[in-house]
Amino acid sequence: MKIVIFIIDGVGDRPNKYGLTPLKEANTPNMDKLAEEGITGLMSAIDIGIRPGSDTAHLSILGYNPYKYYSGRGPLEALGVDIELKDGDVAFRCNFATVDENFTVVDRRAGRISEEEDKILEKEIDGIEIDGVKIIFKSSKGYRGALVLRGENLGDKVTDGDPHIEGKKVPEIKALNKESKKTAEVLNKLLKIVYEKLNNHPINEERRKKNLPVANIILPRGGGIYREVPKFYEKYNMRGLCICETGLIKGLAKMIGLDVEEVKVGDYDTIVKKLIDGLKKYDFILVNVKLANEASHDGDYNKKVKVLEDIDKMLGEIIKNINKDDVYFVLTGDHSSPIEVKDHSADPVPIVIWGKSVRVDDVKEFNEFSCYKGGLHWIKGEHVMKILLDLTNRCDKFGA
Amino acid sequence: MKIVIFIIDGVGDRPNKYGLTPLKEANTPNMDKLAEEGITGLMSAIDIGIRPGSDTAHLSILGYNPYKYYSGRGPLEALGVDIELKDGDVAFRCNFATVDENFTVVDRRAGRISEEEDKILEKEIDGIEIDGVKIIFKSSKGYRGALVLRGENLGDKVTDGDPHIEGKKVPEIKALNKESKKTAEVLNKLLKIVYEKLNNHPINEERRKKNLPVANIILPRGGGIYREVPKFYEKYNMRGLCICETGLIKGLAKMIGLDVEEVKVGDYDTIVKKLIDGLKKYDFILVNVKLANEASHDGDYNKKVKVLEDIDKMLGEIIKNINKDDVYFVLTGDHSSPIEVKDHSADPVPIVIWGKSVRVDDVKEFNEFSCYKGGLHWIKGEHVMKILLDLTNRCDKFGA
Numbered sequence: 001m002k003i004v005i006f007i008i009d010g011v012g013d014r015p016n017k018y019g020l021t022p023l024k025e026a027n028t029p030n031m032d033k034l035a036e037e038g039i040t041g042l043m044s045a046i047d048i049g050i051r052p053g054s055d056t057a058h059l060s061i062l063g064y065n066p067y068k069y070y071s072g073r074g075p076l077e078a079l080g081v082d083i084e085l086k087d088g089d090v091a092f093r094c095n096f097a098t099v100d101e102n103f104t105v106v107d108r109r110a111g112r113i114s115e116e117e118d119k120i121l122e123k124e125i126d127g128i129e130i131d132g133v134k135i136i137f138k139s140s141k142g143y144r145g146a147l148v149l150r151g152e153n154l155g156d157k158v159t160d161g162d163p164h165i166e167g168k169k170v171p172e173i174k175a176l177n178k179e180s181k182k183t184a185e186v187l188n189k190l191l192k193i194v195y196e197k198l199n200n201h202p203i204n205e206e207r208r209k210k211n212l213p214v215a216n217i218i219l220p221r222g223g224g225i226y227r228e229v230p231k232f233y234e235k236y237n238m239r240g241l242c243i244c245e246t247g248l249i250k251g252l253a254k255m256i257g258l259d260v261e262e263v264k265v266g267d268y269d270t271i272v273k274k275l276i277d278g279l280k281k282y283d284f285i286l287v288n289v290k291l292a293n294e295a296s297h298d299g300d301y302n303k304k305v306k307v308l309e310d311i312d313k314m315l316g317e318i319i320k321n322i323n324k325d326d327v328y329f330v331l332t333g334d335h336s337s338p339i340e341v342k343d344h345s346a347d348p349v350p351i352v353i354w355g356k357s358v359r360v361d362d363v364k365e366f367n368e369f370s371c372y373k374g375g376l377h378w379i380k381g382e383h384v385m386k387i388l389l390d391l392t393n394r395c396d397k398f399g400a
Numbered sequence: 401m402k403i404v405i406f407i408i409d410g411v412g413d414r415p416n417k418y419g420l421t422p423l424k425e426a427n428t429p430n431m432d433k434l435a436e437e438g439i440t441g442l443m444s445a446i447d448i449g450i451r452p453g454s455d456t457a458h459l460s461i462l463g464y465n466p467y468k469y470y471s472g473r474g475p476l477e478a479l480g481v482d483i484e485l486k487d488g489d490v491a492f493r494c495n496f497a498t499v500d501e502n503f504t505v506v507d508r509r510a511g512r513i514s515e516e517e518d519k520i521l522e523k524e525i526d527g528i529e530i531d532g533v534k535i536i537f538k539s540s541k542g543y544r545g546a547l548v549l550r551g552e553n554l555g556d557k558v559t560d561g562d563p564h565i566e567g568k569k570v571p572e573i574k575a576l577n578k579e580s581k582k583t584a585e586v587l588n589k590l591l592k593i594v595y596e597k598l599n600n601h602p603i604n605e606e607r608r609k610k611n612l613p614v615a616n617i618i619l620p621r622g623g624g625i626y627r628e629v630p631k632f633y634e635k636y637n638m639r640g641l642c643i644c645e646t647g648l649i650k651g652l653a654k655m656i657g658l659d660v661e662e663v664k665v666g667d668y669d670t671i672v673k674k675l676i677d678g679l680k681k682y683d684f685i686l687v688n689v690k691l692a693n694e695a696s697h698d699g700d701y702n703k704k705v706k707v708l709e710d711i712d713k714m715l716g717e718i719i720k721n722i723n724k725d726d727v728y729f730v731l732t733g734d735h736s737s738p739i740e741v742k743d744h745s746a747d748p749v750p751i752v753i754w755g756k757s758v759r760v761d762d763v764k765e766f767n768e769f770s771c772y773k774g775g776l777h778w779i780k781g782e783h784v785m786k787i788l789l790d791l792t793n794r795c796d797k798f799g800a
Contacts, residue, residue, distance in 0.1 A: 357414040357740060359747070359768050375772045379448060386449025390746035397744055398446065399453020399466065400473045400622075400648060 001355075001392040003238070004275065004285045004322070005061065005330045005384070008311055009054055010293025012336030012349040012368055013304070022292075022304035022339070023350070023367040028312040030319060031352075031366035034331050037324075038354035040363040041376025043332055043384065044346070051346040054293070055252050057334035060381035062286070063236075064229065064256060071255075072156065072224025078146040079254040080247030081138045085226040090154045090183055092220035094137075094145040095162065096121065098213040099195065103170045105163055109143045111213035117203050118145065121215055124197045133186045137218075140247060147220050149187070155180030155225070161187055162219035170217060187220060194218055231257030236385070236394065238283035243274050249288045258286065266291055268314040276321045288334075289314075296337030304339065319354075328355035328391055330384065331366065348378060357391065401755075401792035403638070404675065404685045404722075405461065405730045405784070408711055409454055410693025412736030412749040412768055413704070422692075422704035422739070423750070423767040428712040430719060431752075431766035434731050437724075438754035440763040441776025443732055443784065444746070451746040454693070455652050457734035460781030462686070463636075464629065464656060471655075472556065472624025478546040479654040480647030481538045485626040490554045490583055492620035494537075494545040495562065496521070498613040499595065503570045505563055509543045511613035517603050518545065521615055524597045525590075533586045537618075540647060547620050549587070555580030555625070561587055562619035570617060587620060594618055631657030636789065638683035643674050649688045658686065666691055668714040676721045688734075689714075696737030704739065719754075728755035728791055730784065731766065748778060757791065 013021035044050065045057035046066060055076055056066035074091035085091065096118060098107040118139035125137035125147075133151035140146060157176035163169065170191060175184040195217055198204060204214035232240045234257075242253030245265045253260045259282070261274045271287060278285050289311060295304035315331070322329065333349035350371035361375035372378070379387075389395040413421035444450065445457035446466060455476055456466035474491035485491065496518060498507040518539035525537035525547075533551035540546060557576035563569065570591060575584040595617055598604060604614035632640045634657075642653030645665045653660045659682070661674045671687060678685050689711060695704035715731070722729065733749035750771035761775035772778070779787075789795040 357738070359415060359772075360419060361769070361772065373773075375442075377442075377772070377778045383448045386746065390449055390451055393741060395449070395451045395746055397451045397453055399456030399470060400476075 002279055002283050002327045003330070003388050003392060004279070004287065004327060005332070006287045006315070007058070007061070007289070008292050008308070008331070008333045009288055009290045010296045010335060010337030010344065011308075011333030012347050013296070014336070014338040014340060014345070014347060016301065016339070021368050022301060022308055024369055026305045026308040026312065028308060028366060030312045030316040031331060032364060034315070034319065034329070034352045034354045035366040035370065036364040037360060038352040039358040039361050039376055040350065040352045040366070040371040040374030042348040042372050042378040043351040043381060044348045044378070045334055045381035047380055048348070048378070049346050051344055052335045053344065054334050055248055057381060058249065058252050058288070061334065061384050062232070062256060063382065063385035065382070069229050071226055073222035073248075074146070074156075074224040075226040076248055076251030076255065077140070077222070078138070078148050078226075078251070080251030081140045081146050083136055083138055083146060083148055085148065086150065087226065087228045088154065089226045090149045090156045090223055091226060092147045093222045094147050094218040094220050096139070096143045096145065096215035097217050097219050098215065099170060099217045103195075103217075105166050105168060105170060105219070107213040108166055108219070110215035111207070113143050113207075113215045115139065115142065117215065118143070120203050121198060121201065124201065125194055125218065128190065128193060130186045130189050130193070131182070133182070135190060143215070145218060147218065149183060153179070154183045156183065156223045158184045158187065158223055160219075160221035161191060162221040170219065173220075183223070191217060229256060232284070233257060236284070236389065238394075239281070240284040240286065241278045241282040242286045242288070243271055243278065244288040245290050246288070253286065268310065272314055272317045272321070275318055279322065279327065293337050296339055297342055299339055299342045301339045324354065325356050328353060328388055330354070330388070351376060351379070351384075353387065353391070355391065402679055402683050402727045403730070403788050403792060404679070404687065404727060405732070406687045406715070407458070407461070407689070408692050408708070408731070408733045409688055409690045410696045410735060410737030410744065411708075411733030412747050413696070414736070414738040414740060414745070414747060416701065416739070421768050422701060422708055424769055426705045426708040426712070428708060428766060430712045430716040431731060432764060434715070434719065434729065434752045434754045435766040435770065436764040437760060438752040439758040439761050439776055440750065440752045440766070440771040440774030442748035442772050442778040443751040443781065444748045444778065445734055445781035447780055448748075448778070449746050451744055452735045453744065454734050455648055457781060458649065458652050458688070461734065461784050462632070462656060463782065463785035465782070469627075469629050471626055473622035473648075474546070474556070474624040475626040476648055476651030476655065477540070477622070478538070478548050478626075478651070480651030481540040481546050483536055483538055483546060483548055485548065486550065487626065487628045488554065489626045490549045490556045490623060491626060492547045493622045494547050494618040494620050496539070496543045496545065496615035497617050497619050498615065499570060499617045503595070503617070505566050505568060505570060505619070507613040508566055508619065510615035511607070513543050513607075513615045515539065515542065517615065518543070520603055521598060521601060524601065525594055525618065528590065528593060530586045530589050530593070531582070533582070535590060543615070545618060547618065549583060553579070554583045556583065556623045558584045558587065558623055560621040561591060562621040570619065573620075583623070591617060629656060632684070633657060636684070636785070636794065638794075639681070640684040640686065641678045641682040642686045642688070643671055643678065644688040645690050646688070653686065668710065672714055672717045672721070675718055679722065679727065693737050696739055697742055699739055699742045701739045724754065725756050728753060728788055730754070730788065751776060751779070751784075753787065753791070755791065
């Protein structure tokens with residue numbers, strides 16, 4: 001028996017003045033078929049009233065306690081751009097940015113510099129050594145990058161080297177504990193070196209000629225220390241694949257040792273194909289699709305309805321091609337993202353487990369107003385894998 | 401107010417291809433009457449997604465955290481054959497078996513040697529002393545026995561002295577931690593002594609003449625250290641009785657200080673009688689009936705339906721004879737045992753609390769598809785006694 005967990009990022013919502021949510025309003029016959037034939041409920045990825053990130057929510061749903069295993073955004077970003085991390089590496093997300101000669105930030109995104117230009121500038125930073133600490137740097141999407149410090153005695157508790165608004169100086173990075181003193185020192189030295197290397201770099205001279213903001217600094221933020229965690233196949237004895245559209249989920253999947261198929265955002269035909277193909281090779285597949293959450297961040301109700309209907313069509317293609325006797329299929333979200341909040345919330349999400357031998361309940365629709373009546377009641381993320389291991393007879397018995 | 405907890409071992413199931421479970425299919429008017437007049441729900445004895453043994457499940461339902469108090473199968477087996485254990489005793493389950501002169505196991509059950517023969521051989525083993533450790537041995541049902549080591553510095557973390565299949569040698573018992581070194585040494589010496597004492601014992605000479613496998617060794621397994629636990633009457637200030645059909649539940653009841661009435665398997669008239677009589681003397685009665693679980697282990701759907709209908713008739717006799725104003729009656733299971741699994745699963749079981757003053761809900765049938773809609777929602781085993789203590793006004797107030 002195989003397992004698919006299909007996560008619609010930010011799926012849940014709060015009702016608008018007509019009492020409707022995008023999920024309630026959207027025409028989703030395939031989600032409803034899953035609900036009718038499966039066992040449903042509500043799910044809080046971390047706990048009731050805890051507002052999760054996508055990363056911490058996914059960890060929890062996959063059976064990794066995020067309070068124990070979450071290492072901050074930096075290492076996930078680095079793993080997401082295929083940097084091979086080692087235990088103890090300290091990693092940061094970065095923006096390429098523009099500073100004046102006083103280190104005041106003029107453009108936090110360096111005029112949204114292109115990836116092609118980034119790739120050239122990246123080489124100036126990657127490989128620098130400061131006080132025995134090796135710098136690994138890789139640019140990622142748009143003006144972004146991932147920065148890794150590798151060496152002895154590095155902590156991750158430092159302030160951001162990013163003022164987060166323009167018109168302010170790049171702040172001096174400060175250690176927040178003793179163990180992170182060296183990290184702060186190395187970073188402050190690094191930013192000076194980066195400025196010297198990049199400010200008059202040919203790429204930037206070219207941009208100056210075109211009156212474009214130069215990329216003469218990087219702004220590190222979201223630092224975290226990477227720690228090896230038990231790999232998914234060791235923990236569950238299942239070969240696992242993650243199909244996703246974002247670096248964050250990719251990084252998380254790599255952190256726990258899932259193979260990864262990254263797909264262009266919204267390319268649902270490819271997701272269907274990779275899922276069906278993947279089921280031939282893998283015991284477990286995690287899918288994450290991000291556009292419903294994006295619509296919520298934009299506060300765009302109608303767009304979220306449309307995205308959910310698109311996802312529903314994709315689900316129709318998927319369930320047409322999988323056999324309930326071979327696969328347990330879980331449809332849920334990582335967290336709610338209410339349109340009115342334009343961000344994640346702690347509201348639980350609907351969940352359905354569909355497959356042979358589940359105790360089918362009376363719920364016939366997949367939304368916030370139906371699934372709370374289901375047979376799963378209100379579970380937590382940590383229960384999801386346990387229930388699935390039991391359904392697929394992979395669960396050890398405690399006692400006689 | 402008195403309390404009865406009636407446990408149908410392995411009661412829950414997963415739906416078959418017609419969407420039915422034995423409990424849903426069986427004609428159980430008395431269980432349904434309890435559901436209709438009581439408050440219902442689902443119950444996971446240990447936690448959601450945890451697959452319990454009967455022993456750990458019963459501990460949890462009785463308010464004993466199994467992660468703290470469960471000592472493995474050995475001590476329960478020993479208590480079940482009425483060995484009086486002392487704190488620190490290390491106990492094992494054993495089979496009488498047949499080995500050749502190289503200690504290769506020829507028959508793991510010694511030709512299913514009779515209890516009468518066991519009783520004679522038992523005396524050869526019981527009372528041996530090795531390196532200051534006293535050996536207590538008592539035969540139990542069929543070819544089985546319980547072995548206890550009593551002495552200083554004995555740990556219970558040792559490998560089994562049982563190859564678990566025939567044609568293999570009796571393995572050397574190894575300590576899995578420092579504290580268990582002496583236990584392993586004593587056991588290895590014991591097995592040699594047992595072989596010398598039993599191989600040419602008159603009972604076995606007689607069996608050789610009849611071409612029957614001899615009982616010339618014991619194979620210890622499932623070791624556990626016995627620790628005194630708070631007794632039921634100290635914990636709850638109630639005199640408690642356990643009516644059961646198996647040594648395992650008997651052992652568990654003795655471990656927590658319940659009086660025990662052991663009943664022949666399936667002798668439901670006697671159970672009714674002992675229960676009604678018991679209510680005159682005791683404040684609390686636990687009943688465990690095992691045949692539904694046996695049917696599940698055999699994968700026999702129709703047998704499970706029939707067993708549940710038999711149990712329903714017994715329940716009719718019981719509730720006819722007890723007064724809702726005097727007794728809270730709880731009907732539930734310790735765990736599910738789906739026919740398709742032929743073993744325990746983590747699926748929750750239905751539960752009903754019947755008695756004066758419960759908040760009767762809309763549920764009118766006792767099965768997996770009705771009780772999830774009940775007023776108790778989805779509780780854990782640890783909640784059962786707490787709710788009952790409160791209903792019977794035995795619960796301390798926390799605060800003012």
